Amino acid sequence: MKRLPFAVLALATLLATAHPALSEPKKVLRMAFRTAETGFDPQKVFDRYSVGICESLFEPLLTYDYLARPVKVVPLTAEAVPQPEEGGTRYTFRIKPGIYFADDPAFKGKKRELTAQDVAYSIRRFRDPKLASPYEWLFENKLIGLDELAEKAKKTGTLDMDTPIPGIEVRDRYTVSFKLKEPDFNFAYVLAMPNVVPVAREVVELYPDDMMGHPVGTGPFVLKEWVRRSKIVLEKNPNHRGYELDVRYADPNDPWDKAAIEALRGKRLPNLDRVEIYPIEEEQPRYLAFVNREHDILDETPFEFIEQILPNGKLAPALAKQGVRVFREEAPETTYDLFNIDDPTLGGYTPEKVALRRAMVLAHDRDQEVGIVRKGQANAAQTPVPPGVVGFDPAFLSHQQDHDPARAKALLDMFGYVDSDGDGWRDLPGGKPLRISYKYNTGSQEQRQLALLWVKSMAEIGIRVDAAAVQFADLLQDKRVGKFQMASSAWTADYPDAQNFLQLLYGPNTGQSNEARFKLPEYDRTYEKSQRYPDSPERNALYRDMSRLILAYAPWRLGVHRVFNHLQYPWVKAYKKHPILYTNFKYLDIDVAEQQAATKK
Amino acid sequence: MTAYVVRRLWQMIPTLAGVILLIFFLFNWVGGDPAQVLAGKISNPEQIANIRKQLGVDQPYYVQLWYFVQQVFTFDFGRSWSTNEEVSRILLTRVGPTLTIMVPVLIIETFLAVIFAIMVAYVRGTLTDRTIMILCTTAMSISFLVYIIVGQYLFGFQWGIFPVQGWSESFTKNLVTYAPLPIILAVAVGLAPQLRLYRSFFLEEINQDYVRTARAKGLPEKKVMMKHVLRNALIPILTNIGIYLPSVFVGSFLLEVFFSIPGLGREIITAVNRSDFPVIKAVTVYLAVLTMIINLLVDVMYKFVDPRVSFK
Numbered sequence: 008m009k010r011l012p013f014a015v016l017a018l019a020t021l022l023a024t025a026h027p028a029l030s031e032p033k034k035v036l037r038m039a040f041r042t043a044e045t046g047f048d049p050q051k052v053f054d055r056y057s058v059g060i061c062e063s064l065f066e067p068l069l070t071y072d073y074l075a076r077p078v079k080v081v082p083l084t085a086e087a088v089p090q091p092e093e094g095g096t097r098y099t100f101r102i103k104p105g106i107y108f109a110d111d112p113a114f115k116g117k118k119r120e121l122t123a124q125d126v127a128y129s130i131r132r133f134r135d136p137k138l139a140s141p142y143e144w145l146f147e148n149k150l151i152g153l154d155e156l157a158e159k160a161k162k163t164g165t166l167d168m169d170t171p172i173p174g175i176e177v178r179d180r181y182t183v184s185f186k187l188k189e190p191d192f193n194f195a196y197v198l199a200m201p202n203v204v205p206v207a208r209e210v211v212e213l214y215p216d217d218m219m220g221h222p223v224g225t226g227p228f229v230l231k232e233w234v235r236r237s238k239i240v241l242e243k244n245p246n247h248r249g250y251e252l253d254v255r256y257a258d259p260n261d262p263w264d265k266a267a268i269e270a271l272r273g274k275r276l277p278n279l280d281r282v283e284i285y286p287i288e289e290e291q292p293r294y295l296a297f298v299n300r301e302h303d304i305l306d307e308t309p310f311e312f313i314e315q316i317l318p319n320g321k322l323a324p325a326l327a328k329q330g331v332r333v334f335r336e337e338a339p340e341t342t343y344d345l346f347n348i349d350d351p352t353l354g355g356y357t358p359e360k361v362a363l364r365r366a367m368v369l370a371h372d373r374d375q376e377v378g379i380v381r382k383g384q385a386n387a388a389q390t391p392v393p394p395g396v397v398g399f400d401p402a403f404l405s406h407q408q409d410h411d412p413a414r415a416k417a418l419l420d421m422f423g424y425v426d427s428d429g430d431g432w433r434d435l436p437g438g439k440p441l442r443i444s445y446k447y448n449t450g451s452q453e454q455r456q457l458a459l460l461w462v463k464s465m466a467e468i469g470i471r472v473d474a475a476a477v478q479f480a481d482l483l484q485d486k487r488v489g490k491f492q493m494a495s496s497a498w499t500a501d502y503p504d505a506q507n508f509l510q511l512l513y514g515p516n517t518g519q520s521n522e523a524r525f526k527l528p529e530y531d532r533t534y535e536k537s538q539r540y541p542d543s544p545e546r547n548a549l550y551r552d553m554s555r556l557i558l559a560y561a562p563w564r565l566g567v568h569r570v571f572n573h574l575q576y577p578w579v580k581a582y583k584k585h586p587i588l589y590t591n592f593k594y595l596d597i598d599v600a601e602q603q604a605a606t607k608k
Numbered sequence: 609m610t611a612y613v614v615r616r617l618w619q620m621i622p623t624l625a626g627v628i629l630l631i632f633f634l635f636n637w638v639g640g641d642p643a644q645v646l647a648g649k650i651s652n653p654e655q656i657a658n659i660r661k662q663l664g665v666d667q668p669y670y671v672q673l674w675y676f677v678q679q680v681f682t683f684d685f686g687r688s689w690s691t692n693e694e695v696s697r698i699l700l701t702r703v704g705p706t707l708t709i710m711v712p713v714l715i716i717e718t719f720l721a722v723i724f725a726i727m728v729a730y731v732r733g734t735l736t737d738r739t740i741m742i743l744c745t746t747a748m749s750i751s752f753l754v755y756i757i758v759g760q761y762l763f764g765f766q767w768g769i770f771p772v773q774g775w776s777e778s779f780t781k782n783l784v785t786y787a788p789l790p791i792i793l794a795v796a797v798g799l800a801p802q803l804r805l806y807r808s809f810f811l812e813e814i815n816q817d818y819v820r821t822a823r824a825k826g827l828p829e830k831k832v833m834m835k836h837v838l839r840n841a842l843i844p845i846l847t848n849i850g851i852y853l854p855s856v857f858v859g860s861f862l863l864e865v866f867f868s869i870p871g872l873g874r875e876i877i878t879a880v881n882r883s884d885f886p887v888i889k890a891v892t893v894y895l896a897v898l899t900m901i902i903n904l905l906v907d908v909m910y911k912f913v914d915p916r917v918s919f920k
């Protein structure tokens with residue numbers, strides 16, 4: 008009997024040391040999303056927050072190196088980044104053996120290994136009419152035989168997932184080869200997208216109506232808890248093989264890289280046990296939750312609080328004193344205002360029409376947009392291609408987009424846009440009234456301010472612009488069918504190549520992504536030629552030519568590249584924001600002692 | 609009474625039909641095409657047509673309307689267009705947090721408003737009465753948004769009395785930890801107009817002949833106020849609560865958005881922003897039915913409060 012307490016103590020000690028999880032506090036990261044998620048079916052979701060969660064639950068064949076800038080594609084579930092074969096029309100992937108999906112009833116208690124069939128199935132799934140994937144365009148007119156399957160599916164209602172097609176060839180358990188219709192040197196980027204990830208067919212078939220709520224991937228985390236639009240909890244995937252931080256592409260002079268390497272030295276990723284994400288749409292509670300230490304990270308610092316957080320561009324002393332760090336990110340996105348090139352007033356390619364658009368561009372006060380509307384958190388765009396994207400030329404300057412009302416007036420006078428009837432407003436050459444409508448999203452205060460800036464800027468040169476607020480869905484539709492004169496728009500990189508931005512003005516994309524309906528044969532020829540080149544000085548020269556044509560014909564008024572500020576407390580380790588991937592949970596670490604001490608204060 | 613209730617229930621049908629028609633045509637005329645949003649960044653007309661087909665919005669209006677009517681009577685509104693979640697599940701999971709906030713708000717607000725109103729009505733014309741009325745007018749002039757922003761900043765952040773925001777799975781924790789600040793702010797906003805209104809109800813009763821008679825009979829003032837005045841003033845108070853009651857089941861979207869409460873109010877805003885018609889339809893019909901049932905219950909309750917009321 009006397010030995011019992013000792014035995015209990017010994018057993019408890021043994022258990023505690025044998026299972027570190029019992030003795031060590033859990034590493035929990037808490038943060039907010041600005042917008043509520045929609046779900047986690049990777050082939051179905053397209054909002055960045057849902058896709059951001061998918062980044063942790065699923066794994067594509069390729070991904071982006073965490074530290075490399077400019078971004079670099081590296082293998083993830085594939086053994087290597089494939090070299091283009093057959094002139095850029097074939098890509099062959101070999102999947103690493105021994106990668107397992109997270110456990111799920113769909114697998115009936117067995118471990119389920121990732122295979123080439125899963126990759127093939129998931130790519131086909133994009134073209135399934137039942138799914139209506141918003142990323143179907145990625146595989147349209149791309150893989151040999153897939154369009155024909157999709158055509159058949161339109162009649163039958165279901166895509167044939169089994170009949171082999173030459174475009175997707177499963178060679179063995181771990182090898183899949185893609186045959187493209189045309190050369191595409193950006194195909195590797197497509198396969199690094201967080202939507203282009205393998206899903207297990209059994210899971211899709213078990214939860215046909217609720218794949219959004221049953222994400223089962225091979226990623227480092229699993230979805231542990233989900234109170235829709237309120238709380239998302241991820242926990243470490245016990246089936247995950249673990250990673251090591253690749254430091255080959257780190258910049259030895261970058262303090263963020265150095266800190267990440269130091270924090271993760273000798274550690275197996277992921278480090279976090281749990282990630283708690285709270286969608287908070289309002290800016291004040293999101294900001295207060297961070298400064299109250301209820302959250303560890305404040306992604307995308309609200310613009311409303313920028314003066315309190317970053318007065319004169321420097322972190323506020325009160326935050327700096329607590330060790331808060333700020334990561335400034337120029338987002339790989341470009342905002343722009345569209346001129347409808349099919350519009351009889353604004354559109355066309357004749358000198359007087361081009362002059363009108365260029366005069367409007369010159370008169371638009373973009374400095375006010377950056378300084379006032381965007382509170383200094385944006386940089387004026389010089390080309391459609393944002394920084395951080397392959398093909399971006401930092402030396403490219405576009406004086407055609409400078410704010411110069413005097414030049415604008417001279418240009419209008421020269422081409423006969425004068426006040427013919429004496430009402431104080433300029434008229435069209437010939438005397439007909441010149442009146443332009445600018446459409447913007449009714450739900451956005453920022454969009455309203457930008458629309459009013461257009462009205463004000465144009466009034467200064469005598470052009471009458473009416474700002475018209477329309478519902479978001481209507482605005483999308485109007486832009487797709489060309490029912491507008493001017494409208495606001497923006498594009499965020501799907502993959503980091505200039506082609507993703509320059510296709511926005513490619514003639515055959517009219518009615519889809521070419522909202523300006525710009526159809527310039529010279530531009531189209533240059534675009535098509537650029538697609539035949541891999542990343543090279545020759546291709547960059549073609550990209551520059553396209554940018555010049557855009558400036559010359561002015562189908563757009565280039566806007567800005569927004570700047571986001573991301574804050575973290577000092578106990579968050581190895582933070583670095585990736586320009587393409589939205590989340591970075593698998594790389595982060597937490598100093599629990601520091602976190603707990605600060606939270607108790 | 610049974611005949612009265614059956615008659616009232618029967619009268620609900622044309623009202624419900626009107627609600628269905630109104631929602632349906634409002635959505636189809638001003639709601640925008642949801643397929644445009646769901647199609648993503650790059651899509652062609654065929655893909656948009658496919659989405660429209662899947663959503664059923666490509667059908668003739670009369671077919672869509674018939675589906676809607678079926679949905680109302682089967683209480684099956686299908687799945688959310690944006691998240692594919694069952695609409696019934698959305699309603700069921702969201703109503704709990706909403707009621708956790710709104711039921712205490714209703715109880716506390718009504719209780720305080722009645723107590724304060726009867727007190728100030730009793731001392732009408734005095735400095736206390738005037739001061740409270742000025743305070744009420746001032747309080748009513750301030751936007752709810754200001755209450756929330758300032759209240760959250762002071763109580764949640766500056767003084768750290770309550771958490772800034774949050775919600776848990778535990779009802780007790782929610783009620784004790786996360787709900788108090790939203791409740792306090794909602795009561796602070798709602799109290800002033802209720803107090804003014806109820807004060808006028810009490811004053812009207814105090815000036816009635818029966819009160820003078822009761823006083824002349826020598827009844828103590830407390831009894832006059834609590835037994836005679838309060839009881840008669842309860843009818844308009846009950847009517848007012850009846851008007852307010854349906855909103856209890858929908859919640860305050862401002863509170864829910866600012867305090868991250870996963871309630872129905874926040875859900876409605878999200879649904880509207882995403883043109884998620886199944887959710888909008890379900891919530892609107894649910895609210896309309898609820899309003900009609902509550903109105904009926906309030907009318908039935910009149911009978912118990914005032915014996916002079918009869919069901920005809």
